[in-house]
Amino acid sequence: MFTFEIFREEVITCYKEKKQQHKLYSQLENPSPGNLRNLCLIIFSNGLSKEDTQTFNEFFNPLNQSNELETSINRFDLDKLRPLRNFILGKAKNPKDEVVKLLAILVDFQPRPYENWKKSNSTTVIENDNVESGEKDSSEIEAEIPVNTEQAITALNDANSLKSNSKSKYLVVTLGLVLLLGVFLFIKYGTLQKQCMYWNNDRYIAVDCKEKIPGSEVIALDEHKLNNFRRITRPDTLSNKDVSRVWYSKVNNSVEFFTEPGHHPLYDKPLKAVTAYILNQHALEIKN
Incomplete structure (x- = not known):
């Protein structure tokens, strides 16, 4: 249980x-x-x-x-x-x-x-019980072979056929698991050479650590930043609901907005949670 x-x-x-x-x-x-x-x-x-x-x-x-x-x-x-x-x-x-x-x-x-986790694990238990039940039925067929020779041969062939089908199913399942494992290993290790990243305009790009990007600093890969950290290129899409939800930094008398907290990718300045004042002065005024 x-x-x-x-x-x-x-x-x-x-x-x-x-x-x-x-x-x-x-x-x-x-x-x-x-x-x-x-x-x-x-x-x-x-x-x-x-x-x-x-x-x-x-x-x-x-x-x-x-x-x-x-x-x-x-x-x-x-x-x-x-x-x-x-x-x-x-x-x-x-x-x-x-x-x-x-x-x-x-x-x-x-x-x-x-609740979903519990259902998922309960399904696994039921499937295992069905497999065990199927093996028992196969053995019972062997135990109940009739005395008549012709019938006995037929029953034995049927039992062997069941065993063969069972082995085939196991083989298919095994091959499926091997295939899934191969896909997983490819996804996990197939791109190991891309263990670094660099900032490109509004996001991080994965790159080989040995690769030189002119004018860009190559840093260690951070998957969360790679997938989620973005510079907001359309500040006019922001609204008052985004107060404390997005972050900003002042660069050369202009304000840049970002989707995640942290540091500015180029100037290493800590980002600040956006306030209503900053939003009204540097984003909402664009919309108006």
Whole structure:
């Protein structure tokens, strides 16, 4: 029987593995309550599935005190995020269920939520039971071979045919697994030569570490930045809803906006969360 305890262990294991592989949001590298709340706002702004929205509501708005989930996250007491922080740091071994479910979203654990994970594992158990049942039926056929010689030969051939079909199925499954493993290894290691990246106008581009890019600095690959860090080239598309959701830096008396926190890719200046004043002065005025 699969229990929530197993789900909890798999979620925290997923966190540890992704941390070693540097595949986590930067806020999880230093999981302070403030960083955790900011990360929840980022993930919310990126869009949530129906199930993830329900998990967020159960955690941030359990009493339905607000009609706006974003408002509930912004006003959420930081002290109530300490159990999540302690669970991540290994200081709490048995947190509440909603803490585990929230971490599953933050580390993009799959399958989720818990109900989907449980169904997935239950399906595996049923399939294994069916295989064992099929083997038993085959042996029963052999045990019930009739005395008549002609019938006995026919029954024996049928039993052998069943065994042959069973072996064929196992062979197909094995070949399928080998193929999947090959695809996985190709995806994981086939591009190992691209372990660096450089900034190109509005995003990072993966590149071989030995390659020289004129006028650009080649740095170590950060998959999260590679996939998510962008300079916003159309600031006129921003609105007041983007306050504290995007980041900015002043460069040569002009303001550049970015989708993620961190440092300016060219000048190494720390990015700041955009304020209503900055947005009105440097983005909304373009629209007007």
